[in-house]
Amino acid sequence: MKITIFGSGYVGLVTGACLADVGHEVMCVDVDADKVARLSQGEVPIYEPGLETLIHQNLDAGRLHFTNDAKAAVEFGLLQFIAVGTPSDEDGSADLRHVLKVAETIATHMTEYRIIVDKSTVPVGTASKVERTVAATLEARGAAIEFDVCSNPEFLKEGAAIEDFSRGSRIVIGTESERVRQTMRECYGPYNRQRDKLMFMGVRSAELTKYAANAMLATKISFINEMANLAERLGADIEEVRHGIGSDPRIGYHFIYPGCGYGGSCFPKDVKALAHTAEAAGHPAHLINAVEQVNARQKSRLFEMVSDAFDGDLAGKTIALWGLAFKPNTDDMREAPSRALMEALWQAGARVQAHDPEAAEECLRIYGNREDLDLTEHRDETLEGAHALVICTEWKAFRTVDFVKLRERLVEPVVVDGRNLFSPESARDAGLTYYAIGRGASVRPVVA
Ligand code: UDX
Numbered sequence: 001m002k003i004t005i006f007g008s009g010y011v012g013l014v015t016g017a018c019l020a021d022v023g024h025e026v027m028c029v030d031v032d033a034d035k036v037a038r039l040s041q042g043e044v045p046i047y048e049p050g051l052e053t054l055i056h057q058n059l060d061a062g063r064l065h066f067t068n069d070a071k072a073a074v075e076f077g078l079l080q081f082i083a084v085g086t087p088s089d090e091d092g093s094a095d096l097r098h099v100l101k102v103a104e105t106i107a108t109h110m111t112e113y114r115i116i117v118d119k120s121t122v123p124v125g126t127a128s129k130v131e132r133t134v135a136a137t138l139e140a141r142g143a144a145i146e147f148d149v150c151s152n153p154e155f156l157k158e159g160a161a162i163e164d165f166s167r168g169s170r171i172v173i174g175t176e177s178e179r180v181r182q183t184m185r186e187c188y189g190p191y192n193r194q195r196d197k198l199m200f201m202g203v204r205s206a207e208l209t210k211y212a213a214n215a216m217l218a219t220k221i222s223f224i225n226e227m228a229n230l231a232e233r234l235g236a237d238i239e240e241v242r243h244g245i246g247s248d249p250r251i252g253y254h255f256i257y258p259g260c261g262y263g264g265s266c267f268p269k270d271v272k273a274l275a276h277t278a279e280a281a282g283h284p285a286h287l288i289n290a291v292e293q294v295n296a297r298q299k300s301r302l303f304e305m306v307s308d309a310f311d312g313d314l315a316g317k318t319i320a321l322w323g324l325a326f327k328p329n330t331d332d333m334r335e336a337p338s339r340a341l342m343e344a345l346w347q348a349g350a351r352v353q354a355h356d357p358e359a360a361e362e363c364l365r366i367y368g369n370r371e372d373l374d375l376t377e378h379r380d381e382t383l384e385g386a387h388a389l390v391i392c393t394e395w396k397a398f399r400t401v402d403f404v405k406l407r408e409r410l411v412e413p414v415v416v417d418g419r420n421l422f423s424p425e426s427a428r429d430a431g432l433t434y435y436a437i438g439r440g441a442s443v444r445p446v447v448a
Helices: 010-021 033-040 051-060 070-076 097-109 126-141 161-167 178-191 203-234 238-246 267-280 286-299 301-309 337-347 360-367 379-383 403-409 424-429
Strands: 002-006 025-029 064-067 079-082 114-118 147-151 171-174 198-201 318-322 351-355 373-375 388-391 414-417 433-435
Touching: 002 010, 002 070, 002 097, 010 025, 010 051, 010 064, 010 161, 025 070, 033 064, 051 064, 051 161, 070 097, 079 097, 097 114, 097 126, 114 126, 114 178, 126 147, 126 203, 147 178, 147 203, 171 178, 171 203, 178 198, 198 203, 203 238, 203 267, 203 286, 267 286, 286 301, 286 337, 301 337, 301 388, 301 414, 301 433, 318 337, 318 379, 337 351, 351 360, 351 379, 360 373, 379 403, 403 424, 424 433
Parallel strands: 002 025, 002 079, 025 064, 079 114, 114 147, 171 198, 318 351, 318 388, 351 373, 388 414, 414 433
Antiparallel strands: 147 171
């Protein structure tokens, strides 16, 4: 079937490439002409394992096209996916400008029945707004053309997006229309063979499902981080506690890894947007607000620990930093804990020597060339003349370390591990001052 996808960002590209890969004809449309030209040549602007290969294969097979011709794109697909960005407004609500602009574009050019699919993460009620925008634009044209709007949120994780699209746990579709149900069954048929993963529900329920899923996961993370900070004060080890609670299947082991706070393009933005939606609906969501506050505090933990190690005097110190991306297998630094740390270190007069297997270019794009930042090609180059090492991202390449060599290379033997990669005993046996998250290292037990 023919499918159009508005927005060649992360979600649009993954959706387009995956749908083309199972035999659909897909046209991806974006307003950025330069991006379209590069994508048409197979140049993929984001790092996502497997995506470039998939795009190449499907470009070569003639099933995937990129364009900035909106009219041609609206003519092309019976399904018109909207996968454009919904950035946070200043007040934390989702900015729907791009989504509604696409709705208007579709209505301006459509000449026959179209199904408009909201793929972007959008607040509850957006499908109704899209519907009203399309209806108003059609009316202004004097055109009486049928259309439907449905909600089809994505649950992709960066770094595993292709896998999540192909083998995700569910495909949520919000619609009341039988025609839409049938078309979406056909669209996702190839990904729905082993068991029926399609979940049809009301449009508003589908919209809320996306936010509820992300908020639940973010809540688990903030919960374990809160426990970690408590464990530190009480002289307990959060890793033992994590094992203890995760073994209960009602709790489970997933998403209870303590760390330096969640980042990325989804959790921070979606938690804030949900809090805003709740407020606007006259039901302030205390739990969601707390999740956000705990995370903001958690992001400052690494700096507090480095500062603690040097009695608050970081001026002139050089800090080695491993990991810039908000998580492994991506070059994405949006809301990454590394950013909060670097900015606080610079503020305190320290220099940073950082290494990340993928995100160096992105870091340069964000911060430009600055005297107090050195990006090194190899992990251990960061240690030259460094007073301390801080680990922000759990890339595989950071998991194996010779502590004795590490101690010899650092000016001061201080390691701050924001991802609990090592055993505190081994680190301390090697003579390191080792700070971790919730492992009794950075705060002396205050309860006997
Ligand atoms: C997330 C959701 O997982 C996905 O379903 C949704 O569609 C988009 O948002 P993503 O942002 O790509 O995906 O990353 P994810 O792997 O979920 O990690 C998010 C953040 O939480 C990262 O900063 C990660 O380090 C942190 N995290 C995750 C923890 O701190 N502890 C955990 O146990 C799990």
